[in-house]
Amino acid sequence: MSHFINKLQLQAExxxxxxxxxxxxxNACPVSxxxxxxxxxxxxxxWNDAVHTITRNNPMGLTCGLICPDKFCMAACTRARIDFPINIPKIQAAILHSHRQASDALTCAEPNGQKIAIIGAxxxxxxxxxxxxRAGFQIDIFEARKEIGGALNMIPDERLPHDIIEEDWKFIMIPDRIRLHLNAKIDDPNALCDAFDAIIVATGEPNCTPLNIPGEELSxxxxxxxxxPQKFKTSGNVAIIGGGxxxxxxxxxxxSLGAASVEMFIRRGLSDMKISRKDFLELLEKHIQLNGMTSPVRIEKTQDHLTLWVRKNHFIDNKWSPLEDTTHQLPYFDLVIRAIGSRADQKKDDSPxxxxxxxxxxxxSTIVEAISSGLSAAGTLIATLLHS
Ligand SMILES: Cc1cc2nc3c(=O)[nH]c(=O)nc-3n(C[C@H](O)[C@H](O)[C@H](O)COP(=O)(O)OP(=O)(O)OC[C@H]3O[C@@H](n4cnc5c(N)ncnc54)[C@H](O)[C@@H]3O)c2cc1C
Ligand code: SF4
Structure with missing residues (x-):
């Protein structure tokens, strides 16, 4: 399966x-x-000018072209009011995939002698x-995991193969100016203060939100x-707690890895699910069972399976509350996955x-909002370290 539109489709768009x-x-794009x-x-x-227009504002234009949600440029596209929006992300991806050359790497200023540490790749x-x-800083990136890309590495290959992230990285990485340290977790940014002029912490949300129910450790x-996912490959029944x-x-x-059945358990109604229409239809197409207004109560291990106890909810007094006498057991699961959110590390440093x-x-957030935030943190440092 190709991740890119072909030449004819590109021309038509x-x-x-x-x-x-x-x-x-x-105006709707977070990186303009x-x-x-x-x-x-x-x-x-x-084509060179098209490539340059994309990359001057977005260092990860190829990756964004595959996974940017349709709530930014496409939602604003005038064409949506006539028939349907231009598929701008797909155009962007096709241009970069077919026409970006090594010579399109942006140029760098002379080294300015200052060093920045970035925690999180x-x-x-x-x-x-x-x-x-590109503003002349020497960069050291410290990444806890074995690869660049952060949470993007959790996106299934059908939507985003890791190679695509590496392709964008090739145009960011300048070997004598950026040092990448993989498997390098930094617990305290202050520990880097002596060695660097400033530190950018970009560690995402590495902590999964707990369900806070008995038996959670079985999930x-x-x-x-x-x-x-290969490590958890199952041909049995899978329960997913969460609806985003x-x-x-x-x-x-x-x-796609061969589960016999997959059921999602969603606290709110199905119409409140925070997913795109396309993704919702895809879940239905793949016969994934959507259990709306349902919350987990506890998980138990039986001889062969996991039993998931659930209850129904209703919307009352402006909030979702348990519906009495609706708790029941589903004794047939092989894997229960919790996916109700994540949190950043709590401690924040107040050093300037x-x-x-x-x-x-x-x-x-989304990839393009995270990119925008990273670019603006860099802009703040450039303003304070070089121009103040
Ligand atoms: C399953 C999934 C699907 C998604 N799908 C989409 C999508 O289709 N479209 C979209 O726009 N967005 C999507 N997102 C959201 C998007 O991936 C994130 O918004 C984005 O990756 C956030 O970027 P970030 O750099 O802030 O953090 P992250 O991508 O989380 O990167 C943080 C990095 O910091 C590292 N780190 C953490 N703590 C430390 C430490 N102490 N020391 C060193 N390194 C550390 C982590 O290992 C990680 O590599 C998805 C997210 C997930 C989880
Ligand atoms: S029709 Fe073209 S210029 Fe107008 S909003 Fe859509 S992509 Fe942008």
Whole structure:
């Protein structure tokens, strides 16, 4: 399966663009990428200019092209009011995939003698590195895991293969200016203060929200599951607790790895699920059972299976509350995955030399918002360290 639209589809999408003067697509993009401009260049076969328009604002344009949600540029696209929006992310991905060359790497200023540490190599850390290195800083990135990309590595390969993240990284990484330390967890940013002029903390939300029910330890966190789903390969019945995008990714992964059945348990109504229409329809297509207004009560281990006790909820006095006498048991699960959210590390440093960026600062967001946050943290450091 190709992750990219073909040449004909690309041409058709390019031709549909109205070249709106007001540029609602650009205004809706968290990094102010300019679709009207790169589409105009692409129509004129000026591919280098199209590539440059994308990469000057977005150091991870290829990855964004595959997974940016449709709530930004596409939701604002004028064409949506005529028939359907231009698939701007897919155009962006196709342009970069087919036309970005080694010579498109952005140029760097002369080294300015200052050193920055970045903790976390997710989109926020990678974006911050891209901007700082070009302003002449020496960068050291410390990443707890074995690879770059952060939470993006939990996205199933069908939506985002890891190679795509590496492809963007190739254009960020400048070997003598950026040192990447993998398997390097930093517990206290202050420990780096002596060696660096400033520190950007971009550690995301590494802690899964607990269910706080008896038997929770019998369940698997979505992080453990999605970082290495093969380890949990099951041909049996899988329960997913949660109804957002991450829970949907768990469900799709379990089905694609051969689960006999997958059921999602969602505290609210199905119409309140925070997922796109496309993802919702995909869950139905794959016969994933959606149990709305249902919460877990406890998990028990029986001889062969896990028993999940659940209860129904109702919406009363403006909140979701348990519906009495509805607790019942489902004794047939082989794997129960909890996917109800995540949290940043609690402790925040108030030193002016430590800046926070991405999901650890804003809470769970999207790739392009994390990139925007990383770029703006870098901009703050450039302003304070170079221009004050
Ligand atoms: C399953 C899933 C699907 C998603 N799907 C989409 C999608 O389709 N579209 C979209 O736009 N967004 C999606 N997202 C959200 C997106 O991935 C995040 O918003 C984004 O990755 C946040 O970037 P970040 O750099 O702030 O944090 P992260 O990506 O979480 O990166 C933080 C990095 O810091 C490292 N780290 C943590 N603590 C330490 C420490 N003490 N020392 C060193 N390193 C540390 C972590 O290992 C990690 O690599 C999805 C998220 C998940 C989990
Ligand atoms: S809003 Fe849509 S139609 Fe208008 S310039 Fe942007 S992509 Fe083209």
């Amino acid at each position: 390019l031709n549909r663009c109205l070249q709106c003067k007001t540029q609602p697509c650009m 990428c300019n679709p009207r401009e790169f589409i105009a260049f692409a129509r004129a076969n000026a 997710g989109p926020a850390g990678m974006a911050a590195a891209s901007r700082l290195v 698997t966190s979505y992080m453990d599951y999605l970082y290495d 995008n991450v829970a949907a990714d768990c469900a799709m992964t379990a089905i 030399r430590v800046i926070y960026a991405g999901d650890c600062k804003t809470g769970g």
